[in-house]
Amino acid sequence: MLAKHGGVPVRTKPWVPPFISTEEFDEQEKSFVLGVLEKKRVFRFYGEGIQDSEAAKLEALYRQRTRSDYALAVNAGTSALVSALVGAGIGPGDEVIVPGYTYIATAAAVLIARAVPVIVEIDDTLTMDPAAFETAITPYTKAVIPVHMRGTPCQMDEIMAIARKRRLIVIEDTAQANGGSYKGRPLGGIGDAGCFSFQQYKVITSGEGGLVVTNDPGLHARASVYHDCAVLFWGVEPSTRIESFAGENYRMSEIQAALGLAQSGKIDGVVARLRSAKKRIVNGIADLPGIRLQRVPDAEGDVSYSLVFFLPDGERARAFSELLAAEGIPNGTIHNNGFADRHIYVNWDYVLDKRGATPNDTPWNCASYKGSVQYDRDMCPRTLDLLGRAISISIHQTLTEEDCQDVVEAIRKVAAHMAQSDAGAAAQHQ
Numbered sequence: 001m002l003a004k005h006g007g008v009p010v011r012t013k014p015w016v017p018p019f020i021s022t023e024e025f026d027e028q029e030k031s032f033v034l035g036v037l038e039k040k041r042v043f044r045f046y047g048e049g050i051q052d053s054e055a056a057k058l059e060a061l062y063r064q065r066t067r068s069d070y071a072l073a074v075n076a077g078t079s080a081l082v083s084a085l086v087g088a089g090i091g092p093g094d095e096v097i098v099p100g101y102t103y104i105a106t107a108a109a110v111l112i113a114r115a116v117p118v119i120v121e122i123d124d125t126l127t128m129d130p131a132a133f134e135t136a137i138t139p140y141t142k143a144v145i146p147v148h149m150r151g152t153p154c155q156m157d158e159i160m161a162i163a164r165k166r167r168l169i170v171i172e173d174t175a176q177a178n179g180g181s182y183k184g185r186p187l188g189g190i191g192d193a194g195c196f197s198f199q200q201y202k203v204i205t206s207g208e209g210g211l212v213v214t215n216d217p218g219l220h221a222r223a224s225v226y227h228d229c230a231v232l233f234w235g236v237e238p239s240t241r242i243e244s245f246a247g248e249n250y251r252m253s254e255i256q257a258a259l260g261l262a263q264s265g266k267i268d269g270v271v272a273r274l275r276s277a278k279k280r281i282v283n284g285i286a287d288l289p290g291i292r293l294q295r296v297p298d299a300e301g302d303v304s305y306s307l308v309f310f311l312p313d314g315e316r317a318r319a320f321s322e323l324l325a326a327e328g329i330p331n332g333t334i335h336n337n338g339f340a341d342r343h344i345y346v347n348w349d350y351v352l353d354k355r356g357a358t359p360n361d362t363p364w365n366c367a368s369y370k371g372s373v374q375y376d377r378d379m380c381p382r383t384l385d386l387l388g389r390a391i392s393i394s395i396h397q398t399l400t401e402e403d404c405q406d407v408v409e410a411i412r413k414v415a416a417h418m419a420q421s422d423a424g425a426a427a428q429h430q
Ligand SMILES: *Cc1c(COP(=O)(O)O)cnc(C)c1O
Pocket: 075, 076, 077, 078, 079, 102, 103, 105, 106, 147, 173, 175, 176, 197, 198, 199, 209, 210
């Protein structure tokens, strides 16, 4: 009998810890951070040793991990996106295409760069639909930001082909997919620039932090100038000569960089464990007729901390979700689950309302903008439909074989009950 109806729940032990990143903290993080304190050098551009600061080491590691020529450490993932956009020469008058399902920071970064975000549909991969991207291109489009949501690689072959044909810049938002790959290529290293976040919710963390990778020396030089309003003053050798302009202060501290270095050394191990746990669960439920698994463009490259499947409609998804939770497996529907998730465009209030910090000067009403982007809450019906009937379960690197078996058993139990009650309802209608 279902736990909801008084039966024994499949699982009574707690499910996974809330974070992947901090669960890995051990002696290594402590010694890396203490090493910085002992050196009494917490500012990356201070005096001697700029070349081998912790931040420089972190940049070197990500150049190598993503097979990129340049890297720039910054203080957040949002800052990484803004720096990459400004670095690519994007600004007032330009449109940048973003998916309707991504953390609000992706759209906010476009606005901070003074450009206009254009919101497009996702598909059953829960990432940007390449066809929707192509349809949304206007004479003002300069760039596209595919987002590898929940560690799932985007359909990069299709997106890159369209972008190359239409001469658009591709900035990969890899904030949620550090350690993932697509057809053997590291995520973040496929587009013109890749942006990472090291905030606690991500695969690894430095508390706060972010990083841009690129093969374009001009993009790197401009991003560097933007990330520190006096970068040339510190004696940093620019990757190529450019004219300076005003930037913000997005520098990364040495403490963050040291923590990021300790954590980044663990990514591949964490991702390998996540993948084997997810594979176990997927194999245990793939044959179920009542549910459809999220399509993953390259399952081998999936970071694999998120398991998503779709029910035929929102009502069934909510019922399924509740029954599964009662069996002891925490899970959620993504849309219409009772809170305004800032990963779904309908909850991006200041974007949809075209609101800036001041009313008179926004990217939409600035004189250089000749486009006519319109937003409304029904603009991406497929995105809302998919997210409204999706069930998501968090996978963690600490899951044992037995833990995975519990999820499989609980899903099968609930699916069997749902199939039975659907059959019952159908019989009644005859
Ligand atoms: C977290 C996140 C960001 C922003 O990263 P911060 O470090 O929080 O600024 C950007 N894009 C996506 C998809 C994210 O999940």
